[in-house]
Amino acid sequence: NAGVMQNPRHLVRRRGQEARLRCSPMKGHSHVYWYRQLPEEGLKFMVYLQKENIIDESGMPKERFSAEFPKEGPSILRIQQVVRGDSAAYFCASSPGTGALEQYFGPGTRLTVT
Amino acid sequence: AQSVTQLGSHVSVSEGALVLLRCNYSSSVPPYLFWYVQYPNQGLQLLLKYTSAATLVKGINGFEAEFKKSETSFHLTKPSAHMSDAAEYFCAVSEGNEKLTFGTGTRLTIIP
Numbered sequence: 001n002a003g004v005m006q007n008p009r010h011l012v013r014r015r016g017q018e019a020r021l022r023c024s025p026m027k028g029h030s031h032v033y034w035y036r037q038l039p040e041e042g043l044k045f046m047v048y049l050q051k052e053n054i055i056d057e058s059g060m061p062k063e064r065f066s067a068e069f070p071k072e073g074p075s076i077l078r079i080q081q082v083v084r085g086d087s088a089a090y091f092c093a094s095s096p097g098t099g100a101l102e103q104y105f106g107p108g109t110r111l112t113v114t
Numbered sequence: 115a116q117s118v119t120q121l122g123s124h125v126s127v128s129e130g131a132l133v134l135l136r137c138n139y140s141s142s143v144p145p146y147l148f149w150y151v152q153y154p155n156q157g158l159q160l161l162l163k164y165t166s167a168a169t170l171v172k173g174i175n176g177f178e179a180e181f182k183k184s185e186t187s188f189h190l191t192k193p194s195a196h197m198s199d200a201a202e203y204f205c206a207v208s209e210g211n212e213k214l215t216f217g218t219g220t221r222l223t224i225i226p
Contacts, residue, residue: 004157031212042118042204042216043158056213091157095212101146101165103214105157 002027004094004106005074012112019079019086021109025094032075033103034067037089049075082113116141116207120217128225133177133192135220137205140186147188148206148214149179158204164188175199200224 005024013019025032031050035043048056049069060067064082069075079086089110093103121136139145146165150158162173169181175198179190188205202221206214 006157033212033214035214035216042218043214045213045215048212056211058213093158093214101163101208101210102148102160105150105159107155107157110155 004092004104006090006092006106006109008109009107010110010112012114013082014114015083016081019082019111021077021079021090021092021111023075023077023092023094023106025075025092026096026104029094029096029104031095031097032069033093033095034075034077035091035093037091037108039088043091046077079111082111084113087111087113116145116209116215118205118207118215118217120203120205120220122220123218124221124223126223126225127195129197130194133190133195133199133222135190135203135205135222137179137188137190137217138186139188139205139207141207141209143209146208146210147179147181148208149173149177149188149190150204150206150216151175152202152204152219154201161190161203195222195224197224197226 034046037043045059047067064080066078089108091108092106117140119138148163149161162171164181172178177192202219205217
């Protein structure tokens with residue numbers, strides 16, 4: 001059973017470009033979560049999605065960031081017009097559904113903005 | 115609102131010595147508590163979880179943690195440290211709302 005897959009593992013973007021981060025949850029998991037880890041800090045919750053629905057986006061910056069989890073395909077975290085402060089590790093986690101307490105994490109995408 | 119405080123951003127112990135990593139939480143409802151481990155350039159792996167059953171929770175790799183409501187603590191311990199335990203450890207809390215709140219992490223170094 002494959003774990004949570006994230007790609008790319010490393011992404012370099014120039015200021016002003018767009019970054020697209022992909023996450024494929026574990027097989028059978030319908031809930032996806034995105035977290036951001038800044039250098040020397042813990043993980044901060046960004047958004048929680050189910051198929052075709054955003055359930056909780058209280059941790060998402062109000063501008064430039066968006067997330068989706070379509071009926072088919074991976075979840076996408078999109079950052080428009082990246083700035084240096086967006087440089088971080090972005091982790092995706094998945095769980096099988098409501099009431100499941102454990103979240104299973106992917107290896108992360110390390111975004112560097114130059 | 116839920117929050118987690120991990121005391122000690124860096125902890126060093128000798129190989130074979132006791133490992134103690136501290137975690138205190140704040141929650142408005144009975145919490146669910148977790149410890150995750152992160153090896154360099156990798157994702158997080160669940161060590162153990164507390165979900166209102168037994169207060170002493172055993173996890174993988176010989177780790178365990180005890181939930182103490184009166185102290186709002188969930189400290190992680192291991193009787194004898196191994197070199198392979200060197201990693202970053204994160205405590206996390208959830209109020210059952212599917213959102214994990216993490217502490218800032220403790221980097222564990224094992225001295226040979």
